[in-house]
Amino acid sequence: MRESESTMWTDKQRGIRVSQEKLLCKNACGYYGNPAWQGFCSKCWRERARPAAAPRQDTRPSNDGTPPTFSKFEEKKNIEKARRINTMRRLFWGSPSPPKPQEPSERQAALLKAYQSLEPGDFTGFLKILRSPSSQRLQSRCTAFLNTVEAYHDLPIQKQSDLVQDFYQSFAEYFSSLPEAQVTQIMEHVEKLIMTRLHKWVFCHDSCDDEQKDLALQKRIRSLNWVTPQMLNVPYPDKKTSVTGDPFLPAITAIIEMDAKRAPQDKLACVSKCSQHVFEALSAWNSEPANADDFLSGLVYVVLKANPPRLHSNMQYVIRFGLPHSIMAGESGYYFTNLSCAVAFIEKLDGPALSLSPEEFEGYMLGHRAPTALKKRQQVASNTQHLLEELKGRQEKLDQGVGTLNVQLQKWVQAVHSQLDEATTQFALVQKEITAQAELPPAISLSTLDASLQRDDTELLKVTDC
Structure with a gap:
């Protein structure tokens, strides 16, 4: 990392630092910039990139070894590409430029009122209005645009991005009479409708190297799995603080969920949710609210822990096909810009950024060294394994x-x-004997016999005395 970049990204006292000015567009237009656009916002970046991508005739002299027919072939090819794009626009709008609405004013006012009454996030209600007879023209435009883009899905990804962004701008002009906040809500529904269907055609397109960059970024993050919160100066609970589980787990879950979404705004919602959980985790054990430096450090730690699938492709998808206001301004734009800065920081991460010498950093990367916290965790794991083995022996004895x-x-x-x-058998024998004795004739009892003998003896004594 160059000295200027190191000053921008790191600080020994606070870890990662990015000033508010560094997050804004280089053109000083007031919107958020992005490392993917070399520090410009999407609007300024497109204005700079489009002239460079425009077809240019080959004015080189023919003595450079190039066959004279090649330049004509290139010129014809460029004209054919431009004709295809104009054809797509005519299929959508009926003319190269979007016409003014031709519906009667009352019908148009009623339609705009229906769209104006939509609640934020009511995508189902938007679809009902779009499918109504009064909105048939707008529905036809959406259908024609979708069918045309799918038919020309082999165009370069930047061309498709330009077509989608032109479509957003042209569609929004139909609602120009409405307040800006309501136009924004309507366009968010339009974006979700268009990109949910086009996702399978334009996400990680064959004309770009997104897949290779995804693998490289995942490998880079995996090689940095030894980085601890302390190295990034992330405010983390100490041993005295009682914490159950990883406080950043909700943020990690939210950023991983981004890959399952199809609309750019849904992916941005995952980024916003992740960022809010980062702020909550940082504020949970601090008396004062987390600042921007702590937030960016925490976001870097979350990305390193989560290693989100296809992170580069998801971010490029949002950049290419998301609504400009969603990534240039507002809360979602701020969070997305910070995520882009976090990824750029990870890609350029070196020893000084972690307050490590180059030798220490290289040792960690090669696995020859381990952070103190990691050593403690390894020691705890070893002790736990020993206890488990002892417990296993006790279990076997038990x-x-x-x-x-x-x-x-x-x-x-x-x-x-x-x-x-045996007792049952003896009881049965006793019971048989009792039954047998009960069946014999009655006999004089011994007590009666003794009484009779005593009475006879008494009478005999009386006679003798006489």
């Missing part, structure tokens, strides 16, 4: 004891059953 106890219990049960059977 299993053996349980087996022995089961055998003894079975023997005891068998002994109880034997004693019960």
